[in-house]
Structure formats: structure tokens, C-alpha cells
Amino acid sequence: MNEMTPVQSVGVAKPLVDGPEKTTGKAMFAADFQAAETLVGRILRSPVAHANITAMDTSKAEALPGVHAVVTEADCSDTYGVLPIAMNEWALARGRVRYRGEPVAAVAAVDVATAQRALDLIEVTYEELPAYFSAEEARAEGAVLLHDDKPGNIERDAEFDLGDVDKDMAEADLVREIEVKCSEVCQVQMEPHATFAEYDGARERLTIRPSTQVPFYVHKMLARTMGMAEGHIRVIKPHIGGGFGSRTETLQSDLIAGLLARKARATVKVVLSREETFITHRGRPESHITMKVGMKSDGTITAVDFTVQQRGGAYSGYGIVTILYAGSMIYGLYNISSARFQGLRVLTNTPPCGAFRGHGTVKTRFAFEGLIDDMARELGLDPFAVRRANLLAAPTMTENDLLVNSYGLDQCLDWVEKASDWQARKGKLPANKGMGMACSHYISGASKPKHWTGEPHATIHLRVDWDASITLLTGAAEIGQGSSTVMAQCVAETLGVDMSRINVVSSDSALTPKDNGSYSSRVTYMVGNASIDAAQNLKARLIEAAARKLEIATDDVECLGEVYRGGQQDQGLTFDEVVMEALAGEGTITVKGTFDTIPESWGGRKYRGAAIGGTMAFSYAAQVVEVTVDPYTAEITVDKVWVAHDCGKALNPLAVEGQVQGSVWMGMGQAMSEETGFHEGLPLAANMLDYRVPTIIESPPIEVGIIEAADPHGPFGAKEAGEGSLSGFLPALTNAVADAMGVRACELPLTPDRLLELLEKKARDGGANSDRGAA
Amino acid sequence: MKTVLSLTVNGVAHDDVIPDNMLLVDYLREKTGLTGTKIGCDGGECGACTVLIDDRPRHACLTLAATCQDSRIETVDGLSRDSRLTALQRGFNEKLGAQCGFCTPGMIMASEALLRRNPDPSEADIRDALAANICRCTGYVKIIEAVQFAAQELASGELAS
Amino acid sequence: MELLPDLKLHHPRSVEDAVSLHAAASSGRYLAGGSDLLVNIRRGIEQPESLVYLNNIAEMQAITEATGQISIGGAVTLRELAESAPVRQHFAAVAQAAGEVAGPSHREYGTLGGNLCLDTRCVFYNQSEWWRSANAYCLKNRGEICHVAPGGKKCFAAFSGDVAPALLLFDAEVELAGPDGRRRLALADLYRNDGMDHLTLGQGELLVAVHMAKPSEAVHSAYAKSRVRGSIDFPLAGVAVRIAVSDGKISDLQVGLTGVSPLPFLVRKLDKFIGRAADDACLEELRDAVRGQAKAMKTTFTPPHYRRRVAGALAQKLAASFF
Numbered sequence A: 001m002n003e004m005t006p007v008q009s010v011g012v013a014k015p016l017v018d019g020p021e022k023t024t025g026k027a028m029f030a031a032d033f034q035a036a037e038t039l040v041g042r043i044l045r046s047p048v049a050h051a052n053i054t055a056m057d058t059s060k061a062e063a064l065p066g067v068h069a070v071v072t073e074a075d076c077s078d079t080y081g082v083l084p085i086a087m088n089e090w091a092l093a094r095g096r097v098r099y100r101g102e103p104v105a106a107v108a109a110v111d112v113a114t115a116q117r118a119l120d121l122i123e124v125t126y127e128e129l130p131a132y133f134s135a136e137e138a139r140a141e142g143a144v145l146l147h148d149d150k151p152g153n154i155e156r157d158a159e160f161d162l163g164d165v166d167k168d169m170a171e172a173d174l175v176r177e178i179e180v181k182c183s184e185v186c187q188v189q190m191e192p193h194a195t196f197a198e199y200d201g202a203r204e205r206l207t208i209r210p211s212t213q214v215p216f217y218v219h220k221m222l223a224r225t226m227g228m229a230e231g232h233i234r235v236i237k238p239h240i241g242g243g244f245g246s247r248t249e250t251l252q253s254d255l256i257a258g259l260l261a262r263k264a265r266a267t268v269k270v271v272l273s274r275e276e277t278f279i280t281h282r283g284r285p286e287s288h289i290t291m292k293v294g295m296k297s298d299g300t301i302t303a304v305d306f307t308v309q310q311r312g313g314a315y316s317g318y319g320i321v322t323i324l325y326a327g328s329m330i331y332g333l334y335n336i337s338s339a340r341f342q343g344l345r346v347l348t349n350t351p352p353c354g355a356f357r358g359h360g361t362v363k364t365r366f367a368f369e370g371l372i373d374d375m376a377r378e379l380g381l382d383p384f385a386v387r388r389a390n391l392l393a394a395p396t397m398t399e400n401d402l403l404v405n406s407y408g409l410d411q412c413l414d415w416v417e418k419a420s421d422w423q424a425r426k427g428k429l430p431a432n433k434g435m436g437m438a439c440s441h442y443i444s445g446a447s448k449p450k451h452w453t454g455e456p457h458a459t460i461h462l463r464v465d466w467d468a469s470i471t472l473l474t475g476a477a478e479i480g481q482g483s484s485t486v487m488a489q490c491v492a493e494t495l496g497v498d499m500s501r502i503n504v505v506s507s508d509s510a511l512t513p514k515d516n517g518s519y520s521s522r523v524t525y526m527v528g529n530a531s532i533d534a535a536q537n538l539k540a541r542l543i544e545a546a547a548r549k550l551e552i553a554t555d556d557v558e559c560l561g562e563v564y565r566g567g568q569q570d571q572g573l574t575f576d577e578v579v580m581e582a583l584a585g586e587g588t589i590t591v592k593g594t595f596d597t598i599p600e601s602w603g604g605r606k607y608r609g610a611a612i613g614g615t616m617a618f619s620y621a622a623q624v625v626e627v628t629v630d631p632y633t634a635e636i637t638v639d640k641v642w643v644a645h646d647c648g649k650a651l652n653p654l655a656v657e658g659q660v661q662g663s664v665w666m667g668m669g670q671a672m673s674e675e676t677g678f679h680e681g682l683p684l685a686a687n688m689l690d691y692r693v694p695t696i697i698e699s700p701p702i703e704v705g706i707i708e709a710a711d712p713h714g715p716f717g718a719k720e721a722g723e724g725s726l727s728g729f730l731p732a733l734t735n736a737v738a739d740a741m742g743v744r745a746c747e748l749p750l751t752p753d754r755l756l757e758l759l760e761k762k763a764r765d766g767g768a769n770s771d772r773g774a775a
Numbered sequence B: 001m002k003t004v005l006s007l008t009v010n011g012v013a014h015d016d017v018i019p020d021n022m023l024l025v026d027y028l029r030e031k032t033g034l035t036g037t038k039i040g041c042d043g044g045e046c047g048a049c050t051v052l053i054d055d056r057p058r059h060a061c062l063t064l065a066a067t068c069q070d071s072r073i074e075t076v077d078g079l080s081r082d083s084r085l086t087a088l089q090r091g092f093n094e095k096l097g098a099q100c101g102f103c104t105p106g107m108i109m110a111s112e113a114l115l116r117r118n119p120d121p122s123e124a125d126i127r128d129a130l131a132a133n134i135c136r137c138t139g140y141v142k143i144i145e146a147v148q149f150a151a152q153e154l155a156s157g158e159l160a161s
Numbered sequence C: 001m002e003l004l005p006d007l008k009l010h011h012p013r014s015v016e017d018a019v020s021l022h023a024a025a026s027s028g029r030y031l032a033g034g035s036d037l038l039v040n041i042r043r044g045i046e047q048p049e050s051l052v053y054l055n056n057i058a059e060m061q062a063i064t065e066a067t068g069q070i071s072i073g074g075a076v077t078l079r080e081l082a083e084s085a086p087v088r089q090h091f092a093a094v095a096q097a098a099g100e101v102a103g104p105s106h107r108e109y110g111t112l113g114g115n116l117c118l119d120t121r122c123v124f125y126n127q128s129e130w131w132r133s134a135n136a137y138c139l140k141n142r143g144e145i146c147h148v149a150p151g152g153k154k155c156f157a158a159f160s161g162d163v164a165p166a167l168l169l170f171d172a173e174v175e176l177a178g179p180d181g182r183r184r185l186a187l188a189d190l191y192r193n194d195g196m197d198h199l200t201l202g203q204g205e206l207l208v209a210v211h212m213a214k215p216s217e218a219v220h221s222a223y224a225k226s227r228v229r230g231s232i233d234f235p236l237a238g239v240a241v242r243i244a245v246s247d248g249k250i251s252d253l254q255v256g257l258t259g260v261s262p263l264p265f266l267v268r269k270l271d272k273f274i275g276r277a278a279d280d281a282c283l284e285e286l287r288d289a290v291r292g293q294a295k296a297m298k299t300t301f302t303p304p305h306y307r308r309r310v311a312g313a314l315a316q317k318l319a320a321s322f323f
């Protein structure tokens, strides 16, 4: 009895609490639900890129036997969108279509064949308008406006000018510029979008299971689009096959499923094809960046001056936030004082972009880390030395008022330098091989949520019942990132009980408290903290009960997790006994835990939109990438990646590793093979052959070093782990290629054709090592 | 046109009248109600629908069910016997080879086929065997570890898969 | 549930039954592994009323060796082909090419016949019904124009099977069966330079087997394909090389190409290399010769410039590996 200690759950490698369902096929994803007489929902999509809809006739479709509902914009009460200030989409196009594939009508029918026939019977008349597939075309003089209230087809021009850029640039020993172009990329989570919607006609209630990261936003937008009371809608999140930001906002398919179910007064399943999932998009925009950096001869950065132009697609989506992140996140990683930013988010006739993992930060980071690598070479400095010359010292506030409370970048650098044996190997590799490195960071949740009503940022309920099991009720959406596991760990750790006592119920609006959703890496930090708070509140209640039963003062109760006792000699009470006592007289206990961000973390006010970037804590990462280039074909092989990630505290080291590996690897896809492309607005790569998500063959070993620069406010010191190491891969790769082949890649993805062009150009220009590139 | 299809799915005999144009993946998910097998793409590009037909991995989304006459079909739903996880399932669970779990059924079935014919695969063998299965979450690192874990467990004689 | 056209599936047990079932149907297709055909059916490109399934025909599933000869059934899977000991020993390029097709699961059921009779590919063609109709279709399927070469009346969709160029190195012959009986044809003559109609198969003809004579021990061969990913992707350019070097001089040289034009073909005018010293200069000339004949068009997402250059580079790289 004496050696009894609370069970440790945090800092221990734990399989996911919902792992068994996933490995046995029992996990139910949205498309797996089936009820008797479920109707098939299908969507009619615009074949043209930009047009006024002058007429639409659905009567033939409605008359077709087996068709239970046809919906159009006329069934929609309002627009939808994710930012309260930019809700300009309709679930089904009203009056105008703005990209090829935009939904214009939808049907629910008894089977696929009938549904398809019905779509074919819908007659839509389009009056075509000029369409713009590049930011330049859309911005050109006299271009037709996509939205009347967006002059120049500019969604947002963002800018700041902090410090004295011109003076600091003039004081630099070396000033260099870079221009980079990055293709648009798409999340391609493995599960195509799907929604299962049940309408109870007798009670006029909708129950819906959307494949979303943000059940709460979907709930709000369903109510808005359908003109229904929020209380008449129940949103239940099924298992989710990944998201990476593609489902961080309400998607038309979710709304359309609701509309169809109501109109048919039946159960409707809408499952998008992979092509439709690509068209729904919400990926990372094509970006064009110019950047100028001033540096002292010791590597100190004096100033940064940069512009970012993003091709945002046809609707606002997250656009404003994305372009603001592209600027603000130049800060927070290094000690930079003066910076000037001009950003343009442009509206084009392509599918709307969204918030892809590493939201807004990735391409700016790519430009910056490539440029300073070149400058280091010119100054004869080691790439590590340049980064070390610019470290921050926490706690601090950046020039744009971002709070940096914990900072493990220095340790990350040390770890990857050592693990990769950088100093011994760099520069000494055989021909066509090279090493490159880069750093990155990311927020642990935006400190100011979009739909802020003043309520806490996160709320958790814990329910303890007569069976002494603990049910953790959370609105936070488990989407495969392991959030349910982390919450269970936080609660178990705080109570000192075994995790098997805890059942997590995630995201059912009828049961779980509201949560904003799984995005911007907010869940571990915010919901983790709320979980701890709830567990502490529960623990206080249990200690009171134990004190009552043991007839001692609460201060004298020693809580050992599974046992509560009065001292070493006391045999004490088991957890079950304490629960019985606690329930006696008052019944089932439900306690609440909440979390609020602190005002210092809310970001600045120095420029319009300066709150974007504000967070409680930044994660930090450094990585080294080693490559081999085939001199014949210009194919790049990534031989190995070493990455160190400062997550404050690895609540679950296994999950942290998995998240970091997944992030680095996703950066690899974007850096090397993935891109969308359009033929007059038709997506050329809306399938998984032409859109090249890396296979296991070319995916490298990724060795992860976990760095724990504890955050003072993080749950057990933790910060985010699932995004921060993505963006570093892109520049680390091109820096490695520069090391191997002596060429600077400024266009991504660096596919073999692009690299070959660089090598050929270098050979033509009489580059030094033309013997290497035979192709 | 319709066919009377006789086959076994996870050891259970089925005789069903099905249309000739029905894909195996639709037969499994909608006719037998076994939704473990997933659909991740519009045909042959992702591996989520991988099932075993007479021990060999195959895309159920590019297979007409009616061509599976007298075949032995196995899906992820039928792997665990008596509700005990197989070595592979435990590997994917404990090594975190499954994050969101959507690729997992296909990954596990492709891995199962590998281990049946090669119980002691090298890392390269594992990569080769899973090269038609896309995972968007893990970067594959832990998937390889999951299969290695299972191979070791099987070799040490615990719980044959 | 996927929407496929209503169709009748036949399960013949012999080649002759297959041929007569096919002949009886109004619009029929042979179905082997289905890894190409079913994709096209799902996309509405093909709408056959009947399918004649070839994988229950024993004759088409065997690899048989006779002195100096090998015969490979049309329904042999790519995995069996890649792993076959005699094929690996005598026709290394063929085994390698089969092992590089698509991904491992595709090779479990994708067949040699299907690979040789694969439809040609183009970014404007391998798209959904919605996509193609929004793009006014194209010459190859229901449309009036070609989006690759808008002025012309020719289709440039690229033949992208991996195995054909390797078989061409060995003067393979195909055995065909049709309503008029069986015949043999040089594999090279199975193809024509027309993306719309690239196979010379007669109405209702099927490919029963491939026959090849074993080359001399001195002959080496290899296959390499260019693709962005390490698996699954079709070749941007696929190159098969057959070479023999004696006393430092080239005594035998053939290069087969795929993925760069509507048909797989042997690079012409390589005689000039016979008797040449196997050195760097020779390799560079070979690269240029191959590049000159690899006339890739804009049929893939990856630009054609690269496909032309990489075809040459791969030939050079493969040849160099035997020098």
C-alpha cells in the first residue's frame, strides 16, 4: 500500500484511445452510415468558370420517378462562410457561378442512377463572363469583378511597416533578394467529403453527421443556410479521415445534405467523389513572393522587406486570415525588428482556397529560409550559425506584438546538428549529394477566435456516474490527430487514475459542450488546459467526499489516484468508494473545466489585422534534409530527415512523433511533387494519379527529436506539435539541392522537370560543376 | 444483367443475386454491410479499398463483384477473431500506424498479404508491398514500424494472425 | 455506390468461347484485370454492353518454355511475369518493366494482355464525364477538336504501358485469336501511330499469348521509367535497352520507348552504334539519338520538354550501366 502512487499518463507513449476501432474496420466514417431507405444525394456542378445564371428549370428532374428532392439556391435562406466579415458563398450558386465545379443544384433520389438522370434533366442557362485563372489576369485593368463589393478583385490588401526598414536595410553588410513561386496545393485527406443527414419530419429536426473538423461552425452555417433554429439541429461528428484544414470551414456538401434531407423529409447521404473533393478544394493558394533581407557580416538580420500575392480562388473563405498570416509570421521565429510587408489576396475563377496545415506561413518561410541560406554562403557562414545569430530570448514580445513565452529553437538546432552529424558531414558528401537545413514555427491556437462571444476558449465536461467511470465530454473534434487521447491523458494524469477509466465522447451537439473545432493547432493547448481544469474541479469534489467518509479535513486527504487516504497508515478508500460517497445524496456528478487565453497573447494593434498571429505559445522546429540527385533525370531522393520539434512537453511522445513525421512528410509532398493545375479553370489534377501525394517508396526515414521548452501556460507545459515542422521542410530541401547541385530552386514543387531546367540553365551558363549534370 | 454470386466473405458463405455491373467494393459495403473497406479515390489510385481475394491483395473498386465467383474474400472487418486484435492490428494500434484510420483497412490488408507470403520482410519488402497504398497522415514511418512489430510478434509465436 | 452502365458479364473457359461470346455481343469488350478498363468505364469513356472476362481461361494463364523459346499467356499477371525465373534470366528488361507497372496491388491482377492493349492516355481524356463534357470532349472521344494540338485532326494520346517496349527489344510476336481463327503478328505491328485507334487488333480479336526467342547469353537488357513518384505513376517516358558489348565495342543495341507517343516503338537508326567503342561520347550520341525520336506532346501534366529529355537520359544511363 505504501508504495502506491498516482498512475502516470502524461509523458508516456500511448496508443490512441480510438485505435482499436480504426484497425478493425469498426470506426464509422460519414459514408459508412446507412439507414433503411437512405436516399442518394448528388450535386450538379457548373461546367463554366464565370457566368450569370439566367435561367434554371428543375421541373423535369422533379418529375422523374424516384426523385425525392431537388434543391437550388431558392432553398437557401442566406449566404455562408467562415469569417463573420466575409460570408459571400451560397451553398448552391445564386445568380452567378464563379468557378468550374461550383454547385448549382442537387438532388436526392432512390439510387445513383436515378440521381444522375435527374441531374442530367436540370436545365441551366449560363451567360458567360470573362474568367480569370491567374492573380495577374484578375487584377488587370478593367477586369470584370467577381464580387461587386471587391474592387480590383482584391479580397484584401494587407500591409505593415514596422521599425525603420530603409535605415536598417542600409546598415546591412549584405542585401539580397529572392523571388519565389509556389503552386497551389490541396490537402487530399484520405477520406473524400461525405455527409449523412437525417430529417425527422414529424418533429422538424435535423440530425447530421458531416466529415468536418469544425462541427460547431457547420452547425451555425446549417442553421443560417436552412433558416432553422440552431436548437433544432443536432450535429454529430463521426470518425474523420483526416482534414489538414480542408474541413476547417463549412463545406457546401454539408449544407446541401441538410437541405436535401429537409426537402425530402428523409435520410440523405452525400458522398463526394475524389474529383469533387478536389474541386471543393480549400487548399493552399498559389503564391508569388518577393523578399529582400539585410544582413550583417556576422549573420544578424537587420531588416526584411517582402510582398506576397496569393491566388485565393472565387470566394473569401479564410483568405483574409491567410494573407495576414503570410505577413505576421515573419515574426516569432527569429529576432527581427524591422519588417515591411505588402500582401494581396486576389479573387480568381478557381476553387476557393482555405486553411491548409501551416496556414499562411509556409511559403513565406520557404522564401526566407532559402534566401538567408544563400546569404550565409556568400558571407562564409555556416547555415546553423546564421540562425543562431538571430535567436530570440523568451519571454519577449515581437515587434508586431506577438507573445513569445517559451522558446526551444536553440535546442532544436543543437539536436538536429548533432543527430545529422552536420559539422562532420556537410560539404564532404559525394557528388550529387547534399544537406540542407531550415527552421520553422507555428502557433498553438489563435488567441482570438473568429466567432467570439466572450465565452471561454474551451470548455470540457467530466461526468462521473455510479459505475465510477469518467466520461469526458468535449466538443473538440478528433480527426485523427489524437486529440481525444490527449484529453484523456490530461484528465487521467490530473486525477492520477488509469486512463482506462476515461471514455471520451467527442463532438455531439446534443451532449458535448461547444468547441470551436480542430484547427490552428488549438486543441492540445486550449482543450488540454480545460481538461486539466475540469479534472482539478472533479478532484476537489472527490477529495471532499473522501474527507467526509474518512472523517478528516480535506487538507489531510492524500490523493493517490486510485486510492484516497488519510496518511501512510490509513488503508484509505478506493476510487470507486470515493465516487460512491461523492454521488451519495446528489447523484451523478458533472463538472466543468474551461480555458481562457490571456490578453497579452491577443496580438497587436499596430496595423489592421495585427491580431492574426497572436497565440499563447509558439512551437519551434529545425530540420536537416539529406538528398541525392540523379544527374541524368534530375530526380531527387530524400535520403533522410532529422527534425527536432519543441512542443513544450510531449504529453504523448508517440503521438508527437507521429504528428511531426506527418508534417515533415506533408511538407515534402508540397516541396517535391504536389500541385494542382487548371485548363481554363478545369482542374487538371483532380485525381490521385496527377495530384501526386508521395507513396511509401520515396518517403524517407524521419528521425524526430522532441524538445521540451515548457510553456508557462501550456497544459503540463505543452504546445502544438502538428503543424510547426511542416514549412521547414520546403527550404531545407531546396537548400540541400543547392548544396548538392549548386542551383537555387525558387519554384515549387521542385519536380524533376523543374530541376532539370535549372541544371541545364546552369550548364549553359557555364556553371562550375557541369560534369555533374549529364542530362 | 444479374448473376447469382456465391463466395465467402471473411469465412461466411454468401449467395446473392447481384447486377453484373456491381463493383466488389459496393457489394461489400452495401450488400453485406461490411463498411470496413474504404473508398478514397475514383478508381485504383489510393489503395483504401484493398481486400484479399484468395490471399492476394486487390482493389475492390476496380473489381466487378461478379468476377469473384467461388472466391474467398477477406476484409479488415473479419481479421480479428473472437474480438482479439491480430498482430498487425496491434502493430498499427500500438505503433501509431493509424492516425485518422482511413487508409488503415487497406494498409492492413496489403500488409496481411505480405506477411502471409513473406513472414520475415525487410524494410524494403514492406515498402514494396505497400507501394499502392496512400496514407496522408503518418508519412509512413510508423506504418513500417507497425508491420515490423507484427512480423516480430508472429515470429515469436504469439497469436498467429 | 458507383454508377456503371448496365452490362452483361461473360465467363468463358476457353479462348474460342471467349471469341464467340464477344462476336455475339453488340458492343463488347474483353475484360482482364480491369485496372484500366474499369477506370474508363467508371469515367463514362467506355460504355460496353457486355464484358468477356478472360481470367478463367487456363490457356492464357501459363508461362511455358521450349528450347530457345518462351510463351507467356495474355492473362498472366504482371506480378507473375516480374517474378518468372526464365523471364528474369533471359529477358531482364521485360521482368523489370512488369515489376514497375503501377503499384504492387495492381500487378497482382493487372495482366500482360491488358498492359499491351492498354488504352492511350492524355490529360484531356483521362477525366470524368463531367470534366470532359465541360471541356467539349475531344477527338478521341465524342469531340471535335484536340486540346493538345487544336489545329489538327490527329490524336496524340500516349501509349503508356511499361511492358511493350521491353518486349519489342526481343522481336516478340503476339498470338491473336478472332472470329477468323488464330494468327501471329510481330508485336511492333500490333500498334499504329494514332492515339485514337492505336491497336491493329481486328474486330473481336484477343491477345492469347506473347512468344519470344531467347537471345544469346551476351545480350543484356534493362528497363527504366521516369515518374515523379516511386510507385503507381504511369511512365512519363519508359525506356528499354538491349545491349551487348564485346571487346569494348557495341555488338548489339536496341532501345524501346513508351509513354512518349501513341505507340511503343524501337528507336530507329541505331545501326551506326554497332562496332563503336562503348565510351562517353558514344553514350551522349545515343542520348541525343533517343531524344530526337521521343516526340512527346502535351498529353501529361508534366511538360513534354522533360519527357523528351529524360527519355534520352534514361537510355544513356541504362546503357552506361552495361559499359
Ligand SMILES: Cc1cc2nc3c(=O)[nH]c(=O)nc-3n(C[C@H](O)[C@H](O)[C@H](O)COP(=O)(O)OP(=O)(O)OC[C@H]3O[C@@H](n4cnc5c(N)ncnc54)[C@H](O)[C@@H]3O)c2cc1C
Binding pocket: A689, B043, B044, B045, C029, C030, C031, C032, C033, C034, C035, C036, C037, C038, C039, C054, C074, C075, C078, C100, C101, C102, C103, C106, C109, C110, C111, C112, C113, C114, C115, C116, C117, C118, C119, C160, C161, C162, C163, C205, C206, C207, C208, C232, C233, C234, C235
Ligand atoms: C492507378 C493506376 C496506375 C497505373 N499505372 C500504370 C503504369 O505505371 N504502367 C502501366 O503500364 N500501366 C499502369 N496502369 C494500368 C494497368 O494497371 C496496367 O496497364 C495493367 O497491366 C492493365 O491490365 P489489366 O489486365 O488490368 O487490363 P484491363 O483493364 O482488363 O484491360 C485493358 C484493355 O486491354 C484490353 N484487353 C485486356 N486483355 C486483353 C487481351 N488478352 N486481348 C485483347 N484485349 C485485351 C481490354 O479490353 C482493355 O481495353 C495503372 C492503372 C492504375 C489504375
Ligand code: SF4
Binding pocket: C121, C122, C123, C124, C125, C138, C139, C140, C141, C145, C146, C147, C148, C149, C154, C155, C156, C157, C195, C299
Ligand atoms: S491528344 Fe487530343 S484528341 Fe487525343 S486525347 Fe488528348 S486532347 Fe483528345
Ligand code: FES
Binding pocket: B038, B039, B040, B041, B042, B043, B044, B045, B046, B047, B048, B049, B050, B059, B060, B061, B062
Ligand atoms: S478506392 Fe480503390 S484504390 Fe482508391
Ligand code: FES
Binding pocket: A190, A241, A242, A480, B097, B098, B099, B100, B101, B102, B103, B104, B134, B135, B136, B137, B138
Ligand atoms: S492514417 Fe490517415 S490516411 Fe493513413
